[in-house]
Amino acid sequence: MSLLEVEHITQHFGGLCAVSDFSLRLEPGELVGLIGPNGAGKTTVFNIMTGVYRPTSGRIHLDGEDLVGLSPSAIHARGLARTFQNIRLFKKMTVLDNVRLARYARLGYNPLEALFHVGRFRAEELKILEHARSLLALFHLEDAAGERAENLPYGLQRKLEIIRALASQPRILLLDEPAAGMNPPEIEELMAFIQRIRKEFALTILLIEHQMRLVMGICDRLVVLDFGATIAEGLPHEIQKHPQVLQAYLGVEVGE
Amino acid sequence: MKMRWMIGVLLLAGFALSWAVPHFGWLDPYILLVLMYLGINIILTASLNLVNGYMGEFSVGHAGFMAVGAYVSSVLTVNLFPVTGAVFLFPVAVVGGGLAASLAGLLVSIPSFRTRGDYLAIVTLAFGMIVKSALENIESVGGPRGFMGMEQLTTLPWVYVWVVVTIWILRNLVFSKYGRGMAAIREDEVACDLCGVHTRRVKISAFVVSAFFAGVAGGLYAHVLQFINPRMFDILKSTEILIMVYLGGMASLGGSILGASIYTIAMELLREQGAWRMVLMPLLLILLMLFRPRGLFGLREFPWLVPLRDLVLLRPVKKQKEKTHVPAGS
Ligand SMILES: Nc1ncnc2c1ncn2[C@@H]1O[C@H](COP(=O)(O)OP(=O)(O)OP(=O)(O)O)[C@@H](O)[C@H]1O
Ligand SMILES: [Mg+2]
Numbered sequence: 001m002s003l004l005e006v007e008h009i010t011q012h013f014g015g016l017c018a019v020s021d022f023s024l025r026l027e028p029g030e031l032v033g034l035i036g037p038n039g040a041g042k043t044t045v046f047n048i049m050t051g052v053y054r055p056t057s058g059r060i061h062l063d064g065e066d067l068v069g070l071s072p073s074a075i076h077a078r079g080l081a082r083t084f085q086n087i088r089l090f091k092k093m094t095v096l097d098n099v100r101l102a103r104y105a106r107l108g109y110n111p112l113e114a115l116f117h118v119g120r121f122r123a124e125e126l127k128i129l130e131h132a133r134s135l136l137a138l139f140h141l142e143d144a145a146g147e148r149a150e151n152l153p154y155g156l157q158r159k160l161e162i163i164r165a166l167a168s169q170p171r172i173l174l175l176d177e178p179a180a181g182m183n184p185p186e187i188e189e190l191m192a193f194i195q196r197i198r199k200e201f202a203l204t205i206l207l208i209e210h211q212m213r214l215v216m217g218i219c220d221r222l223v224v225l226d227f228g229a230t231i232a233e234g235l236p237h238e239i240q241k242h243p244q245v246l247q248a249y250l251g252v253e254v255g256e
Numbered sequence: 257m258k259m260r261w262m263i264g265v266l267l268l269a270g271f272a273l274s275w276a277v278p279h280f281g282w283l284d285p286y287i288l289l290v291l292m293y294l295g296i297n298i299i300l301t302a303s304l305n306l307v308n309g310y311m312g313e314f315s316v317g318h319a320g321f322m323a324v325g326a327y328v329s330s331v332l333t334v335n336l337f338p339v340t341g342a343v344f345l346f347p348v349a350v351v352g353g354g355l356a357a358s359l360a361g362l363l364v365s366i367p368s369f370r371t372r373g374d375y376l377a378i379v380t381l382a383f384g385m386i387v388k389s390a391l392e393n394i395e396s397v398g399g400p401r402g403f404m405g406m407e408q409l410t411t412l413p414w415v416y417v418w419v420v421v422t423i424w425i426l427r428n429l430v431f432s433k434y435g436r437g438m439a440a441i442r443e444d445e446v447a448c449d450l451c452g453v454h455t456r457r458v459k460i461s462a463f464v465v466s467a468f469f470a471g472v473a474g475g476l477y478a479h480v481l482q483f484i485n486p487r488m489f490d491i492l493k494s495t496e497i498l499i500m501v502y503l504g505g506m507a508s509l510g511g512s513i514l515g516a517s518i519y520t521i522a523m524e525l526l527r528e529q530g531a532w533r534m535v536l537m538p539l540l541l542i543l544l545m546l547f548r549p550r551g552l553f554g555l556r557e558f559p560w561l562v563p564l565r566d567l568v569l570l571r572p573v574k575k576q577k578e579k580t581h582v583p584a585g586s
Contacts, residue, residue, distance in 0.1 A: 050450055076452035090443035092555060093436070100433075101440050105452040107433045111461055114432035115425050117563070121432065125565070128433075168452055 001064065003028045003204055004172060009058035011044055011228075018044040019055070020228040024206075026172065031198055031205045033215045033236075036225035037248055042208045043085055045225070046174050050082050051075040062172075077105050081170035083161045085177045085208075091150035095141060095160060098149050099132040102167035135167055139193075155186055159193065166201060173197075175207040179214050187211055191218050216240065224248065263560055267420060274416035288412060290524050292480050295415035296473045297516040299422045301500040302509055303469035306426060308498070309506035309554075310435065311462050312442025317364070317380030318470050318497045320387040321357040323489035325471025326478035327397055329353030333479070334405045346409040350418070350475040357471025358464045360387075365463040369456050384494055391486040402485025410479040418476060422469050423509055423561070429465060430509070431563050438462055439507065499541055505551030510558040515551065 004026040011019040019041040026032060034042050047053045049060060051072040060067040067075050081102070090098050107128055113119040136142045139159060144152060152160060158178060165173055178194070179187045191214055198205055209215050215222065215236065222239045224232040226248040232239055239245055277283050283291075304318045332349040360383075368379040392400045429435055437458040440448035449455050478484045496519075504515020519537070526533035544551065 052446065052450070071454075072446075072449040073452050073454050076450060082450060084447065088444050088447040090440045090447070092443055093439050097436050097439070101436045101448070101453070102451045104433050104437055105454075109433075111434065114434050115428055115465075117428045117432075125432075129565070164451065 002026060003063065005059075005061040006045075006049065007059045007061070009045070009048055009055045009060070011041075011048055011053060012056045018228050019048065019225075022058070022225070022228070022230060024223060024230075026204050026206060028204055029198075029202065031194075031207070031218060031220050033219035033222045034206060034208045034225060035210070035215055035222055035239075036231075040225040040248075041228040042225055043176055044228075046082055046176055046208065049075075049174065050080055073105065076168060076170075079169075079171035080174065081165035081168050081172070082174035083158075083165055083176055083178060085180065087157050087161055089149040089157055089161055089164070092148055094145065095136065095147050095149055095152065096129075096132055096145040098160060098164050099135060099167045100128055102164045103128050103131065106168070132167065135163060139163055154181060158182070158190075162193075162197070166197060169201070170203070172204045172206065173201075175205065175209075177208050177210060179209055179211040182211075184213070187214055190214065194218060259560060260564065270420075271413060271416055274412045278412050289480070290520065292410060292412060292415045292476075294517055294520040295412075295419045296476050296480070297497075297500060297520050298419050298513050299469050299473040299476070300497045301504060301516040302422055302426055302512040303466045303473070304497050305501050305504070305507065305509070305512045306429070306438070306462050306466045308501055309508065309511075310430060310442065311438040311459065312506075313459070313463075314374065314377045315380045315463070315466070316377055316491070316494050316498065317382075317384035317387075318466075319489040319491070319493035320380070320384040321360060321467040321470035322474035322477065322493070323387050323391065323484075323486070324360045325350075325353030325357040325474030326484050326489070327353075327391065327403065327474075328356040328471070329475030330403055330406050330478045330484060331397065333407070333409065334403075343407075343409060346414070346479070349409075350472055353475035353478075354468040354471040357474065358468035361464045361467025361470075362460065364467075365460045369459045369463075381491070384489075384491055388486045388490055391489075398485070400486060402483060404483040406479050406482045408479060408482055410476045415476060418472060422472070423513070426465075426469075427509055427561055427563070429462075431566055434458055434461065442507070499537065502551050503541065503544060505554030505556070507555050508551075508553045508557055509561050510556070511551055511553030514553055518552075 002025040006022065006024040009019055009022045010017070022045060034045065036042055044053065048055045051067070051070055051074070055068060058068070062078055062080065065078070067078065090101065093101070107124050109120040109124050113121045133142060133145065136145055141156070141160065141163070144156070149157065149160060162175065162178065179190055182190060194205065195218055197203060207219070219236055222234065222236055223230060224239060224242070224245050231244045231248060232242045234242070278288055300318060300322065304315065307313050307315045329349040329352055332352050333346065337345045337349065364379055364383050368376045391397060397403045437448065437453045437455070440451065440453060441455055441458060445455055500515040500519045501512065503519055504513070505511030523533060523537070526536060529536070
């Protein structure tokens, strides 16, 4: 059984069919790329997987458990964490608090203990603090812990968003265009970064990306989406030559 | 550690002072009265800031919860408590008023936070009106004529204690996972949800706590004035609390203390001006919105209001010179 099984997902927005009959399997430890032209439905797939949208039809199984209908926070608790195409950090919160927030559900104290700062409050907060700091230190961000997230340079904001996702110790990490707005050296660094966290955190990763350099460089396998439907699936070098993919991307009829 | 000691000593000294000042008659009774209103306004402002400032929602019915607390506590001290015990049972009455208000808060927040979107302003506006007209129609509490017979049980030490308790509890909440959850809801509710926060639960809890302290303030208010009527808790009163919140600054307890103090004192100084003060204060607010939209102390906090642990950690690192190599992209 695969770690994650997305089965026949369809999503309509009014008359528009953003995703149609989409299926995907993720094996533990895989790094899969989800590519496709603008508006193909890639982000919508992420939104469905993380519970932002409830699909019109279809099922999603994580370790055999159906995720459809669960709230975003419940799905997060089951080990799915993501980043966003347009960075969505908590801008006015500190870097440290952005990371600490992601462990909200794992903090074992109740509202009463929080109101009076008694009971498990102290120990739990110290634990999470230690964890957040060591996580930031791992990526050389500890000096920025007290800085507001909005004050970080763009590249670091992208990185912080990934760290925030890692903070909850997810099993599956969904990255939505992590290289957007980056220049080649930055992309190079990002690739190393993704490979590093993949290994160190034993992650299964699904990533959306337009930067072919990154996709071809680090993905084990690619899935190509166009107009909401999967048009191709395979190893990166196969996809590169796939006629339908070329057509979708370049708008040319190959072989005509 | 040193600061903690100092805070403790200062709090005790403050309490002693709040007792000594009226006891030895060091200040004019009128000034004592203003001080009590000031304390009550701090409680109102700080508690509304939890919802409107920290969480970024827009509640406009705080006076409604205040009314619930005022009436419930007054009925308790006047009708239900034994005459001789009233003084000792006063805290119970105030807490009772607070609990009643928080129950009302729960009822209001459940439908308001059912879906995303801005229903809260509308629901709380309606709530304020409903409370007022309900009270006007309940004859047993005097209807439109109002309710009286309370002794002046609210004293300066009591106000002092309640202000300290309110600020302390709100600070505890703000510097906990729930407080971070509230801030994250303000910043980006969807992302917050996706970080594992049960946002609806956090919103309802914050609202209930906020309503509780509005009720406490109502109870204290009723037992200063010794007379309450439904018109005291109308939309104007709610607006006044909103002004104090935004004057002091969003998401800042220190700001709320400042905002409530400045507003209360300014209103007293302007009392002579009569109708003019109703022009001056809104004008001040408009100027503030134009030149300092975050309020005087928005998104900042006095160090003594920050728990030690957070203070040490969250002090912004001075100008990071050797910033990590990644330059700004896009
Ligand atoms: N909430 C929504 N309501 C209506 N239409 C939507 C909604 N979300 C997405 N869509 C539409 O669904 C289609 C797929 O959008 P989606 O954002 O998933 O594309 P994408 O593959 O991520 O594109 P890009 O590469 O530009 O990010 C688009 O036509 C978009 O306009
Ligand atoms: Mg997208």
